[in-house]
Amino acid sequence: MEQPGLIPHLFRTEFRKIIAVLCKAFGIAHMEVAEDIAAETFLSAMEIWPYKGVPENPTAWLYLVAKNKAKNYFQRNKLFAEKIAVQLRNRTSGIEVPEIDLSEENITDSQLQMIFAICHPCISEEAQIGLALRILCGFGITEIANAFLTNKEIINKRLFRAKEKLREEKVEITFPPETEIPKRLDSVLTTLYLLFNEGYYSESQDAVLREDLCLEAMRLTYLLIGNAATNTPEVKALLALMCFHASRFEARRNENGEIILYQDQDESLWNETLIARGAWFLHEASGGEKKLSRYHLEATIAYWNTQKQDTPEKWESILQLYNRLLQISYSPVAALNRTYALSKANGKEAAIAEAEKLQLTDNHYYFVLLGELYTGINSTLAVAHLQKALLLAKTETDKRTIRQKLDLLTY
Amino acid sequence: MEEFMLIFRHEDGNKVASPEQIQVWMKQTMDWIGGIAAQNKFVEGNGLPFADSRVVHHNNVVTNGPFGEIKETIGGYIIVKAASIEEAVEFAKGSPVLQGDGNTVEVRKVERH
Numbered sequence: 001m002e003q004p005g006l007i008p009h010l011f012r013t014e015f016r017k018i019i020a021v022l023c024k025a026f027g028i029a030h031m032e033v034a035e036d037i038a039a040e041t042f043l044s045a046m047e048i049w050p051y052k053g054v055p056e057n058p059t060a061w062l063y064l065v066a067k068n069k070a071k072n073y074f075q076r077n078k079l080f081a082e083k084i085a086v087q088l089r090n091r092t093s094g095i096e097v098p099e100i101d102l103s104e105e106n107i108t109d110s111q112l113q114m115i116f117a118i119c120h121p122c123i124s125e126e127a128q129i130g131l132a133l134r135i136l137c138g139f140g141i142t143e144i145a146n147a148f149l150t151n152k153e154i155i156n157k158r159l160f161r162a163k164e165k166l167r168e169e170k171v172e173i174t175f176p177p178e179t180e181i182p183k184r185l186d187s188v189l190t191t192l193y194l195l196f197n198e199g200y201y202s203e204s205q206d207a208v209l210r211e212d213l214c215l216e217a218m219r220l221t222y223l224l225i226g227n228a229a230t231n232t233p234e235v236k237a238l239l240a241l242m243c244f245h246a247s248r249f250e251a252r253r254n255e256n257g258e259i260i261l262y263q264d265q266d267e268s269l270w271n272e273t274l275i276a277r278g279a280w281f282l283h284e285a286s287g288g289e290k291k292l293s294r295y296h297l298e299a300t301i302a303y304w305n306t307q308k309q310d311t312p313e314k315w316e317s318i319l320q321l322y323n324r325l326l327q328i329s330y331s332p333v334a335a336l337n338r339t340y341a342l343s344k345a346n347g348k349e350a351a352i353a354e355a356e357k358l359q360l361t362d363n364h365y366y367f368v369l370l371g372e373l374y375t376g377i378n379s380t381l382a383v384a385h386l387q388k389a390l391l392l393a394k395t396e397t398d399k400r401t402i403r404q405k406l407d408l409l410t411y
Numbered sequence: 412m413e414e415f416m417l418i419f420r421h422e423d424g425n426k427v428a429s430p431e432q433i434q435v436w437m438k439q440t441m442d443w444i445g446g447i448a449a450q451n452k453f454v455e456g457n458g459l460p461f462a463d464s465r466v467v468h469h470n471n472v473v474t475n476g477p478f479g480e481i482k483e484t485i486g487g488y489i490i491v492k493a494a495s496i497e498e499a500v501e502f503a504k505g506s507p508v509l510q511g512d513g514n515t516v517e518v519r520k521v522e523r524h
Contacts, residue, residue: 320438
């Protein structure tokens, strides 16, 4: 085909739109039907397009096929006619086939309502994230398994149980009542945050950047901002964080798609508009009496990272932000970044002492950090740590970066 | 993993430090706590300001502060996760509070029910 990336791209962007609209139309009890119809729609595309060519407007084609499949499903499936259509008839006063409205407006509404339905407190956060990846992001089960660092069977079981639970609890695909919003929003934000990171860091696949995914996470976050009830300081801080990270899209990859590390990036490629937008949202997010959220702290760190110049003020600020971040939300990545900031603010010797305590010995970044800290202090140890990192690294990109560091030390 | 409370006792809570000293001490404290948090061993912590404090005595007699009457005052606490009292003691040894002569860090196991 002329455009080899077209179907995967469309799958990412359209699968989740179609499935959200179908779920909304069918109700949460029939998420699997919605999933099946969405999947069959793409199967049809893969069967037909290679022979007849890609249609002029592939998205419209997909929507039309999805609508027809849904209609056929209503008309033909006996089980459906008996069980769901009865309920639907009651709800929609006599209309037999629900309107499958794939307008931009209904897609966004359905997606927003769907994300709140999926992030319902009756299922675990882990299951919420899994379902969100499947339904809102169109992830394959293998990709979700990779994101969770587990296997397909476990994910299948987890998603199945989560759907079962949503069905049992008769969760509605609607916007939650105002009193429930703060609690529900917490898990929505976690999901959006992870969704962005999945695209930005993308460890599961060797594709360095899944911009689509990041933009989709930003779009969903922006949708929350567009709604008065969900336009909270945390949401704005999260969007600020995403803007700052996204500003480096262009600079993060070379022409071969290989990742360029922060310190080697050409900052003239950083997107000034996104940086300015991030700064604006961060400003909007501050000033409330509420405690600073992890998103405020991370966004402020990301802001400092848009200042490429090394100043004592920059690294001291970043160190203190990580100190606070780790107290409210520990992660190995934050622990490693904090130690790097410590080396910049308090010197390598102090950072080595702290790094040795972390003992994140199954994490290749841990050994990359130790290698970096020992560089210029003890070359033998620096090389030994980088070699350990090389053994642990999973992606080609990471291995290449580590080899480059080793070459510099041992040429 | 057990939880231990590290209680900071100051010999003289009224001792006045210069703004520069306070700045240095604050950074040291934040870096120390950050280092514990970076090991995922931090649970919670709080400073206990001396200003506007009261002591309630037998027969509900209320006096200002703990100053004057008690030699040591409690300046704050943190709760850490540790496998043993020995590990908790190692954390305590890094506390900048101990730079003050006569200050102590008391390490106590927290019973969670």
